[in-house]
Amino acid sequence: MTEPKTPDLFAGAPCRTPEHWEWQREHRASQWDWHVDGETPKQAATRRKRSRDLCFTCPATARQACRDAHEKRAEETAYTVPGVWGGRLHPDKDKPRDEDPAGYLPFEVDAA
Numbered sequence: 001m002t003e004p005k006t007p008d009l010f011a012g013a014p015c016r017t018p019e020h021w022e023w024q025r026e027h028r029a030s031q032w033d034w035h036v037d038g039e040t041p042k043q044a045a046t047r048r049k050r051s052r053d054l055c056f057t058c059p060a061t062a063r064q065a066c067r068d069a070h071e072k073r074a075e076e077t078a079y080t081v082p083g084v085w086g087g088r089l090h091p092d093k094d095k096p097r098d099e100d101p102a103g104y105l106p107f108e109v110d111a112a
Helices: 018-027 041-055 060-077
Strands: 083-085 088-090
Touching: 041 083, 041 088, 060 083, 060 088
Parallel strands: none
Antiparallel strands: 083 088
16 A cells, blocks of 8 residues: 655745746845845845745745744754745844845734
């Protein structure tokens, strides 16, 4: 008897598309990263908002699975990976606010 297959919660997610993989190769970073080399603060803020908006095109189960993955990694490593995870912003806590004005976007970060 075969085990039932676990569903892929991220099937169809924007982070799994060929377009994202091409962007990643071109920029040597993920568009969901907190920092991408060579960006101005305005470009970073625009990219983060676009990435956050893309997260909300995913089903709620995928967004929650992404958030859970971030929390699990933080628990296991005692390090919070900065970036956009499941539509939530996780700033780079190692960088003071005045050095990263793009890290504090003009829209609210999800509290929960």
